[in-house]
Amino acid sequence: MKTIEEFLSDLCSLDIKLWVEENRLRCNAPQGALTPVIKAELAERKEEILAFIRKNNVTFSSHNQPIRPVPRTENLPLSFAQQRLWFIDQLQPGSNFYNLPAAFDLQGSLNVVALEKTLNEIVRRHEVLRTTFASQQGQPVQVIHPTLTLNLPVINLQELPQVEREAEVQKLLSTEASQCFKLAEIPLLRCTLLQLAQEEYVVMFTMHHIISDGWSMGILIQEVAALYEAFSQNQASPLPELPIQYADFAIWQRQWLQREVLENLLTYWKKQLGGNLPVLQLPTDYARPPIQSFRGQRKSFALSTDLTEALKTLSRHENATLFMTLLAGFKTLLHRYSNQEDILVGSPIANRNWQEIEKLIGFFVNTFAKLRGFNARRNGMNTS
Template sequence: MPDRTDPTATTAPGDPTAASVPLSLTQEQLWVLDRLAPGNASYNTTMMYRLDGPFEADVLARALEQIMSRQQMLRTAIVDVDGVPRQTVAEDVAVPLTVTDLTHLPEDKHETQAQEHLRQAVHRPFDLRRAPLFRVELIRLGAERHLMALVIHHIVSDGWSLQVLLQEVADLYASLVTGTEVTLPPLPAQFADYARGQRERLAGPRGRALVEYWTKQLAGAPRGLGLPTDRPRPAEASFRGDRLVFQVPPELRGRLNTLARQTRTSLFMVTLAGFKAMLSRITGDEDLVVGTPVGNRDRPEWSALVGYFADTLVMRTDLSGDPAFAELLTRVRTTALGAFAHRDLPFRTLVEKLAPERAVSRNPLFQVMFILQNIPARRRRLELSGVTLTRLDDIRSTAIFDLRLDLFEFEDELRGQLEYSTDLFDRPTIERLVTQYLALLTDACSAPERRLSELSLGATAFTDGFNDDLGEW
């Protein structure tokens, strides 16, 4: 058996009526979903790294301890007070670091065993009633070879939070190893302040104006998208999923950016328009609703906080009349600008106001998500005082939506990942969708004046970019 050190000891919160505050409205949505499907790990978010160099696990634990003392969300649990969720901060919580030593195994067994440990860490659900709602899994493969997974529940974090946490780990780890003093800037606020402020803002005229805008924007929106699936939709979603990683050819990436400049749009708008055009072609639908995340850190005091600030925007686009791709870009641009200008109505509130017919087999309002992230070079590799961290692909096997397309824009490449529900789709279908998407984008860049029906969905040699492995970012 491997030598396993686990100082994780979840701490139950104290009196839930004391020192507790309301959840934000976005947090409340996740709490409701957790109550509907307890033990579901779909809202675990993960960052995984390979560590090369003389890494010290005890120093990492000390760095995490200091970060937990300043970032209240890393000590927060969600409790039920007479049917109302509240967040409460535990004063004393053990650092959730697990170290697994595999050096006793033959080297050819390392990868298999390491991936199994990481999969268990990634897919193990959190009990929202117990803090902390994050954990770190460290696997030792050699004196200077480690793998690390940071797993945190979405209710206390978002994508920006992961970067905040990683940077603070890097700063404090280096300080502790070298004996130099690093003072992290004091936090002017905590997430609880944001949660209270959000409810206050939405109780006034701004809240009423947002509801009016979105009610009008989504009036008569379709209940679902007619995706051609390999199997009928089950009565209840299992949240089982998989993902296909692919590369956007460098030449196509350059042409996408050129088209964005020529049309006064953005790479987000061009790639979203292409995604919607492809979906329209394969479904026959002309009224498409797709979700996309938004950060909502619009005040400087929120920038250094760990917390769930992110929310979801609904992007509805009219594709009727077989428009030219350039015309579709104009429509997508109008939709996106309007949505971002009215971004501060929580998705939960929107669902409550629209009251769509609900079903446990699908998400309300939309079933397909689109995301474009710009990843600075410093986030691909990070130095920890002589240790190089290289980010690896996620290994989760869950899917919240029918389809979720993530595009990652680096300085030197554009990378994609199509996550899909395995209740609905087989792998060959997803490979075909990615190939059709890239083919359509290629044709649209060549002739944006062509109508959507004229854009090619023909098979092209993009499959070389498909990848299942723990590749580097």
């Protein structure tokens, strides 16, 4: 059986949150993450989990206090995730490593005025889209600008032949994605509309990661759809006002992660990630460069319907999520190529297990590191 640390580590990688409330163990998990096997182990090891949390003083009591609006009268700190990106930007200013580009096809008659109004309403709703980051006495602070008006430039490509038009779209997308942001200068998002034909458009969005993440892109699309439909018909916004903003979350997080709670978490992760961590040694054509270049690429492919259903069936049979099955397959592939028995893999998690922040645009995502040895079965441990 896994140790309690390993079991809780696995739960964390699945974005499953545990906390103690009035001496009772509480749980919050994404849909489908709590398999029957995990539920059974949680029930079986409930007292052990409670003892571990109490021993390490991770009571999470303040963690479960509601996130409330705070006055904007004093300097506003960054969230821990934002501070991480701000620090990287200080080391490597002017980079585009953390640009989040996206492009969406639009078909049909487009009301450009309504679309521009839609974008500005979203900027008004979400303070983080009007936020820049300044340094005061060496420490970063959030600067929330009271207003920001975006202009939506339109680039007309209708006159180009189709082949040239497609090439120009790809060129513009690449150029837009590579343009750098300055964290101290507003805005930290850009929007451009490409018109390809009378009723065919591409809208480009680029935001810096310090104000957004993948989940936020989904919120952006949902709000654009709802607001554009209303504004194109001269109707009022159908969206309710947001009860809190990202800065409120950042302050709440700072108030929770401090003193003994923070020290215990840091001690745990220093132990988990300390020592000589393995470096993946893939048999590539060229040696690993001494200086990291960040010139990575992405390879996309689709699994067939039959294979996807077979993987889902296997996952259900093994009482695992589809993510766990695919991650195990990925690690096995790396093992076969590298012949290494210890492989460290980072998995991004949404980190939005609080209802108050589900509708917020902002930087919440986190990366969870997992290290498992392929020789661990000999010690009676699960390698997944």
